[in-house]
Amino acid sequence: MVDSTDTSITHDEQQRDLGFCCIVAFIGMIAVWLLLMPWIPGIAKHSLQRFHLRTPSFSVWAAQFPIPSMYNFANRYKVEQYPPDFVMMILDENWRYANHFPARVITFFAGRYDFLSSKQDRWFTLKSSYRGQILESKFHLEPLEEGGYRLIRIDEVDQTHE
């Protein structure tokens, strides 16, 4: 099915086009990254951290935005009114799935309105898994006197391999 006149990287009559070649190379790099993700745990770990806003540096996190990740990983979240170690344990029945970037339930408009309109403390637990690799993150959203919330990361490292 491949038509060499259409896939014109090597078309005889074309002029040199550095911009075109750069974009094709950029796409190729991202494709390789994506294709290696299932086989190289480090790439999956990096991507899971990206989803939980736990990449060590904001610049590195931001540089990954062109990598498409629609409905990636099994992302679950739980929102509670009490700290995770509160004596009256709430059963795990509150878990729901999020399509991608589960921290969206804290930052994105609908989740922010649904869970943070009350001006009361909230605890969020996010759990993402991919081929046996799991990343769990906990966040405390503390209301501020002047309005809004402060996000506090409760745990920094909780990565396990099933």
Add this chain to the structure above:
Amino acid sequence: MNKIKKVFRRLQPARLNPPVAAYRIVQLTILVSLFWKWRFFLEANDIYANIPVEDPFFPDWLRSVTTIRLAFWGSALATGIGLITSSKLLRKTSSWLGLMGISLMCIHQGSYNDMTFVTIWWCCLWSVWLAHRMETDQQDVLMRRAAFLSRLIISLILLGGAAGKWTPEYWSGEVLFDIYFVDRDFWVFNYLRENYEPEELREIAKWYSRQVVIVETVSGIGLWMLPSRWAALIATIILSGIVLLSNKYLVSVIACLVGLACAGFFVPRHPRKADTPAPSKPENPVAG
């Protein structure tokens, strides 16, 4: 006689300039994608101003509601100008401004998670490249390259979706069962809930999810290798299918990609002879 010829020339039907037409279709569909998010923008504008979330992970200016307002409106305005302008300089400038505005949306605390802005960003990157190439005298070659780039981008986006689903939770249907089948208000899932028992729904969710994984994988790996027109047609069908069988919010993610796929329809049916480069065509604002 000369006057008659001039008048006749004016009356000739406007000739389509394929790169300009393809560029404008993409700008139009970017605007559809952006304004499909109109409700998001209105509500976000209010919610982000009233419920700020202090998170040191993001720089202050990338948590600010002012930044998101400027980025959204700046991108929309630049794309609108790109759509209607005939000025090459203005087209290039507006393409760059659109790309910059959408880049901000992709890393802002209030919008980073929305794949709409990622798909728009890729369309903007394609637009920047094309805007800088339109003065070439090899319009057919340019159009072939533009179409090739468009299906490469669509393949990448589908591959990105597929790669993250190569995990047991998607193969079993567990994830999409919870996201779509439990309570999503959309015609497919409403129909299925009304007509099937919960256990049957789980089985349907499993096969629905496997179908998604397979379609995204196959098209992500293979779409870019197809001839332009076939790739454009198949991409349009697959992308439209994703919206029709998932949810209406995906229109914003998909619309610009459908516009990008349409670039393939502008590729000439037969390759032009190598030794006869086409003369540079004056741009016709009516036709483009």
